Amino acid sequence: MTISDYASLLVDAGEYSGRDDVAHLFPRFLALAELKLNRVMRVAEMEKAASVPLAEGVGSLPADFLEARQVLAGDGRPLRALPLQELSGQGTSGCPAIGYAIVGSAIEVRPKSGADIRLTYYAKIPPLTAEAPSNWLTEKAPDVYLYALVEEIAVWERDAAKAGAAEALKRQAMAGLGLADERLRWGNAEIVIGGLTP
Template sequence: MTISDYASLLADAGDYSGRDDVAHLFPRFLALAELKLNRVMRVADMEKTATVPLAEGEGSLPAAFLEARQVLGADGRALRALPLQEFNSNGTSAGAPIGYAIVGAAIRVRPKGGENIRLTYYAKIPPLTAEAPSNWLIEKAPDVYLYALVEEIAIWERDAAKAGAAEALKRQAMAGLGLADERLRWGNAEIVIGGLTP
């Protein structure tokens, strides 16, 4: 059977783990697996772009935000991430924003302004559910999902050997996805050495 959606993932996770009695716990295992994947996975399919309106130099981050990839000011200039000490020392200056900091569920820019910023960010994997049975990850790398679920089932069973084997397979599948992502992004790129040349 090919894994293509929520139902087929549930069936294969049961087969691979040797457990056909965990369907009632499947949503819990799936949520835990996605939580762990969101902590470490960063691939192009997770990238989103949003316009964030600011009020007094602060705006709300998108609900699915995980990590900033690029922040652009209203003039299209890239803003840099600032350490909080430097960020706080720029609070009273005027002019176009030069940097940003993430504080809680907000993004703040300094100097303060009321213009919109353009945020490119990594977003959480859209959760799989019976009502939303497909997402980009199950279409692109169903093995990542499968091994992540087998790992969660093994942890629930308190079977350390099985959990370790599933985790190793999950890491291998994630490494393959990461390699494919790097090739997608950089496969045709030229190496350019910056700085002065003799």
């Protein structure tokens, strides 16, 4: 595939969609495509780690945060996601909660402390722009970008058939990326059966 950066993606999206007159709308189409991809895609390249400082058990999430993968207390103890009601002490157990909840763009941790937590999370795809012409997705799966853009152009044209065909190709490309990600993570893993065995 010839796609390697912002400019080549623009050219190919125009060719594949049959529209060479939409270059001025390309940033809008690209932003919409990335918005949709961020909603559903979760692969290793999207993972980041950050130290989040807390004040009274509350810390600000990174600006590119999508979803928590692992949250560790300052002492390395894993924290589990809890419903906000349980975290705020209004649950029925009567025991103090130990865990976290995401509230807007913040993370609330109990028990409250001022210690930093360690957050491993899925981050948004770095936006592709003329100033930042490539990212991990253009390097690893440029076809995902291409079909996502062709879909956005077709939606703008109000061409349901073209949009449906592009969406099917995008989903197929994303499925291939997901399969490669699973193989990367689990390809050499052994199956372990928990509990008692005969």
